[in-house]
Amino acid sequence: MSRSEDSPSDFIVFRTPAKRDDRLDPARLYAQALDLVGKVHFVLEHTAARFYLRDRLDRAATAVAVRFARAESELKSNRWRSYREALVVITDVVTMLDIIDRQKVTTEDQALTEARALARSLLTDVRPLAALG
Numbered sequence: 001m002s003r004s005e006d007s008p009s010d011f012i013v014f015r016t017p018a019k020r021d022d023r024l025d026p027a028r029l030y031a032q033a034l035d036l037v038g039k040v041h042f043v044l045e046h047t048a049a050r051f052y053l054r055d056r057l058d059r060a061a062t063a064v065a066v067r068f069a070r071a072e073s074e075l076k077s078n079r080w081r082s083y084r085e086a087l088v089v090i091t092d093v094v095t096m097l098d099i100i101d102r103q104k105v106t107t108e109d110q111a112l113t114e115a116r117a118l119a120r121s122l123l124t125d126v127r128p129l130a131a132l133g
Contacts, residue, residue: 026072026079032122033065033086039115040093046108049100057096063089064122083129090126094119 040061044054064086071082097116106112 026068029122029125030065030068030072032118032125033068036093036115036118036122037061037065039111039118040097042111043097043100043106043108043115046111047100047106049103049105053096053099057093057100060089060092060096064093080130080132083126083132087123087126087130090119090123094123 040057044058047054067082067086067089071079071086074082094116097112097119100106101112101116
């Protein structure tokens with residue numbers, strides 16, 4: 001058999017599987033959301049912001065963890081809905097933390113900085129997942 005007679009089926013093709021991004025692991029995102037709830041709770045204990053803002057931030061941070069828990073339990077093909085909901089709520093959390101920072105009504109600047117960084121990290125991680133659906 002000459003080289004010109006070789007068909008493509010004579011070759012073995014090895015495909016490298018796509019690298020899995022550990023940042024997008026539902027269990028890791030859920031754990032980070034629980035960390036965010038704890039950081040937000042600590043910030044809220046040390047802030048003089050109005051009750052309405054504190055209450056709304058507390059509910060939103062809790063809702064982020066709930067959305068990730070739902071995403072982890074969903075079928076893989078339906079997770080995008082929970083991620084889209086989480087994206088909306090995380091955006092709210094980031095905005096409210098920015099408002100508290102701007103108002104300078106907390107005695108725990110370091111905790112607020114950590115909560116804002118974690119919320120922004122979650123926001124960055126969830127964007128590509130929310131776009132999948």
